[in-house]
Amino acid sequence: MSKLSFNHLLEANQIxxxxxxxxxxxxxxxxxxxYKKTFLDAxxxxxxxxxxxxxxxxxxRFSFESxxxxxxxxxxxxxxxxxxxxxxxxxxxxxxxxxSNYADIIAIRHDKANSAAEFAKYATVPVINAGxxxxxxxxxxxxxxxxxxxxxxKLNNLKIGILGDLKYxxxxxxxxxxxxxxxxxxxxxxxxxxxxxxxxxxxAFEKNGCKIVENSNLESAIKDLDILYVTRIQQERFxxxxxxxxxxxxxxxxxxTLTKAKKDLIIMHPLxxxxxxxEEVDHLPCAKYFAQANYGIYIRMALLTLMTKN
Ligand code: NCD
Numbered sequence: 001m002s003k004l005s006f007n008h009l010l011e012a013n014q015i016x017x018x019x020x021x022x023x024x025x026x027x028x029x030x031x032x033x034x035y036k037k038t039f040l041d042a043x044x045x046x047x048x049x050x051x052x053x054x055x056x057x058x059x060x061r062f063s064f065e066s067x068x069x070x071x072x073x074x075x076x077x078x079x080x081x082x083x084x085x086x087x088x089x090x091x092x093x094x095x096x097x098x099x100s101n102y103a104d105i106i107a108i109r110h111d112k113a114n115s116a117a118e119f120a121k122y123a124t125v126p127v128i129n130a131g132x133x134x135x136x137x138x139x140x141x142x143x144x145x146x147x148x149x150x151x152x153x154k155l156n157n158l159k160i161g162i163l164g165d166l167k168y169x170x171x172x173x174x175x176x177x178x179x180x181x182x183x184x185x186x187x188x189x190x191x192x193x194x195x196x197x198x199x200x201x202x203x204a205f206e207k208n209g210c211k212i213v214e215n216s217n218l219e220s221a222i223k224d225l226d227i228l229y230v231t232r233i234q235q236e237r238f239x240x241x242x243x244x245x246x247x248x249x250x251x252x253x254x255x256x257t258l259t260k261a262k263k264d265l266i267i268m269h270p271l272x273x274x275x276x277x278x279e280e281v282d283h284l285p286c287a288k289y290f291a292q293a294n295y296g297i298y299i300r301m302a303l304l305t306l307m308t309k310n
Pocket of ligand 1: 170231270271
């Protein structure tokens with residue numbers, strides 16, 4: 001099995017189409033095998049994953065940890081950064097230097113943009129950015145692209161609506177980066193004007209070859225979508241609480257919202273969901289956000305396996 005084109009995974013733009021192919025192929029193998037057999041195969045036995053999470057997480061952290069355990073490896077973890085020396089004022093670079101002695105691969109989440117890159121400069125083992133502020137979340141975009149592959153059987157010629165917080169949502173930035181390279185994809189951006197995608201980012205994604213339109217009218221935007229990717233309004237990134245209050249309830253997906261949608265529309269969400277999707281939608285066949293969390297385990301197993309191969 002060949003390795004991936006990167007040593008550290010810090011930004012989605014490092015991930016080449018050939019990497020995605022390798023990761024999906026291996027994730028499919030794991031998914032078809034089921035957990036138990038995978039554990040016996042022990043692709044990462046003898047290896048240690050360190051998870052350094054300075055921001056809250058459920059899916060990313062636990063799916064990484066579960067993936068490593070299922071691969072026969074071991075996990076050491078930091079709880080919300082509270083118990084580490086970073087709390088005492090130690091720099092991320094010093095933490096990076098020492099943590100490399102204790103683990104074979106490190107996943108880090110931090111509230112500052114580029115923190116994972118800073119950490120990786122001093123680490124001597126592979127580093128995975130598990131979310132750096134409002135900047136990037138490249139492994140969530142791998143989860144997303146794998147979900148699209150499993151549910152739509154293709155990665156191109158798709159009409160994808162992206163709804164919610166396009167300004168601060170790191171998962172949106174990473175997903176657009178990955179999916180904009182595949183031919184024929186068209187994105188419809190649906191947000192409150194104050195949470196629109198940064199114009200510079202939008203231009204850069206268009207340069208990758210995709211078409212991007214903006215339409216803040218959800219009812220008309222939803223009509224011809226293949227995928228609706230919903231995001232949470234990222235409350236923790238707002239500096240003014242009043243601004244958050246203005247935008248927190250602008251969009252809510254209910255059964256009624258979906259009456260004009262295509263029959264084979266799928267709804268994705270990186271989760272956590274707050275109130276942007278009504279629970280009545282969870283039981284519809286289009287609701288794929290919990291399946292998406294499940295696909296995450298296989299693609300992260302594939303990522304850990306390939307990133308630790310010499
Ligand atoms: C996302 C994140 O942390 O950016 N969650 C996740 O990793 N599944 C999305 C979010 O918090 O809204």
